[in-house]
Amino acid sequence: MGSVHFLCAKCEARLAREAGGPARPCEFCGEPSEVVAPPENSVIDHCAACGHIELYFQKDFNRTTGIALVVLGSIFVPWTYGLSLLGVTILDYIVWKIVKNVIVCYRCQAVHRGYPENPALKPFDLATHDRHVYGAAPPGAEEAHR
Numbered sequence: 001m002g003s004v005h006f007l008c009a010k011c012e013a014r015l016a017r018e019a020g021g022p023a024r025p026c027e028f029c030g031e032p033s034e035v036v037a038p039p040e041n042s043v044i045d046h047c048a049a050c051g052h053i054e055l056y057f058q059k060d061f062n063r064t065t066g067i068a069l070v071v072l073g074s075i076f077v078p079w080t081y082g083l084s085l086l087g088v089t090i091l092d093y094i095v096w097k098i099v100k101n102v103i104v105c106y107r108c109q110a111v112h113r114g115y116p117e118n119p120a121l122k123p124f125d126l127a128t129h130d131r132h133v134y135g136a137a138p139p140g141a142e143e144a145h146r
């Protein structure tokens with residue numbers, strides 16, 4: 001199920017809209033919002049909340065993932081005793097496989113979850129982030145970063 005999580009423009013409450021659902025005003029302050037989650041299986045090439053086209057992807061480490069990790073970790077403990085480095089490597093690999101990417105907007109930090117990966121997007125880039133937060137980066141800063 002695709003969904004978008006974004007902050008209310010007025011009260012900054014975290015709001016969630018699911019694919020196929022209608023636009024609704026903010027549940028907390030009533031501020032009108034036109035934001036709807038893109039349809040299932042859309043390729044996300046712009047932010048569903050603010051329309052911005054600079055997005056990045058990152059692993060979806062939320063609370064559920066954290067709990068799953070603890071559970072996985074405890075399953076692996078008996079096997080990895082004395083082999084902890086190998087265990088961590090395996091665990092890392094498994095986590096990498098099960099944790100999906102989410103697509104995040106540089107401008108408003110809206111999170112798009114449950115959509116196919118867009119190969120055009122890049123992982124989080126600090127220089128791009130800084131440019132959104134602090135304004136224009138010095139020329140060449142983004143290239144130098146890679």
Ligand SMILES: [Zn+2]
Binds near residue numbers: 008009029
């Ligand atoms: Zn609000």
Ligand SMILES: [Zn+2]
Binds near residue numbers: 052110
């Ligand atoms: Zn946005």
